[in-house]
Amino acid sequence: MELEKLKMGATPLKETDVKEGKVLSLAMTPDLSYAWDNGVAIGRYLEELKNGRIIARKCNKCNRIMLPPRMFCELCWRATDEWVYCKDTGTVNTFSICYVNWDASRIPPGQPPHIPAVIHVDGASHFMGILHVLGEVDPDDVKIGMKVKAVWKKPEEREGSITDIMYWKPLRPAKSKKATGRR
Amino acid sequence: MGQRVAIIGAGMTKFVRRAQETGKELAWQAAKAALDSCGLTLKDIDCVSLGTAPDAFDGVHMKGEYLSDGSGGWRKPYIRHFVGGGTGVFAPIHGWFHVASGVFDTCLVVCSEKMSSCHPHPQGAFKTIFDHTTEQPLDPTLIWIFALEYNRYMQTYGISKRDIALVSVKNKKNAMDHPAAQLPMEITVDDVLNSELLAWPVNRLDISPASDGAAAIVLAGERTARRLTDKPVWIEGVGWNLDTAYWATRDLSYPRYVEKAARMAYEMAGIKEPKKEIEIAEPYDPFTYKELHHMEGLLLADRGEAPQLLVDGVTQRDGDRPMCPSGGALGVGNPISATGLMKVIEIFLQLRGEAGKRQVPGNPTCGLAQAWGDLMQVGTVIVLKNR
């Protein structure tokens, strides 16, 4: 068989074909809402975020101090043993400068981009990274390996959420305007 | 093992941004074409396996049931499987279980995807793949994790965006010879680098499009396959593997789950030196860097060295190790599950010498297709041989 000889299906539509009524289409927006229970490990994690602290969970078999915390060690397949506080400093393992919002809409010109990063938190085991965002930094100054510190919401504004940390900022101000993490 | 399993037929639809057809109509078109290609009817099919990606794309709950009639599944043993972006290459593996076990002699494997139903953009549906408590409140977009992985890959090996952009140039050009292609084009590295910056280091032309489309293949046990075709293509090795869903805790520079899946498939296929024995491959390329990242995980290039092979032309159709001769997800399009199966179909056609203008020289005898998905951590690999 050859694809070239196949009469292939899939009729391409243009946006205007729908708008002009050349083909009919039905739109629906589901009205659903969910409430997610936080569970034991993440429940405590969020409580401590509300207190302005980052807490991890340790497995005494593999000795990993794990973030986000978990009540069982997925590698040793056993219950974890103890709670361990981490610092609110860490290292940027990787980052992006993002001009797109979650729904694919674009950040308007002049507005600052999102700077998501994987941050290895001090006090957790090597390679225990979390997803968060950077702030108070020029996108051109962000570098892999950069030390960063959490910037917290005011205690009265915290609600027990990962966003109680507003963002992470460089531990030290950028030395040179030339320094760039972008190749 | 019960019996050897061959691919004996294949069919697909065009890949388009928005198809007039429903997902089940697309499934029907691809499945009918696959049966026609080997002279079978649905009566000859013992069981049906469907692969399709998240229900959230379609806004249809239990998409397996929804697509079952178009897939030819009614009044037959029928099952849907799903491993995110890895689904399309898991599809023939899943069909292989059915036939290799000896329980069935023929299996129709269908992958259908309709991403255009989700508005304003299917990217919105991807938000819910992030952890609802620890990640979603940060309003992540799917591109974040790819941009983060891409950056880590560049940093670890000192690779430039310019070298990686060449994947898009190669694949979109290859797609000009693919009759189903959505984004075939001749572009330059500068076109990629100057296209809209979405999430540095990812530009628009680094990303495959959202697509509608379907693909299907027919599997048969050895005796039936030899009776029905002179050119069976054998499934000689299959592998799949899952890494941690705490994705931020992984070494993002190397896809270990792909290596584990590949090693499983190579061992089954008796492949000791993949760089020599795998003559042609379709690694999953939803983003430019992923083709290179996956070549390394598949042990088809040393770590950090895939970009050099690309620059040296080794992975072009006429090179020593052609990659994505179809045009890949970047060129043919990316209707998630159907993309992986399109890649399997490309290797099937290449090993039969039926790939038309896309045919690589040298009569290849052994090829591979691979896909990747879930939360960036599942690898699915299939090794095919024509003898």
Ligand SMILES: [Zn+2]
């Ligand atoms: Zn452990």
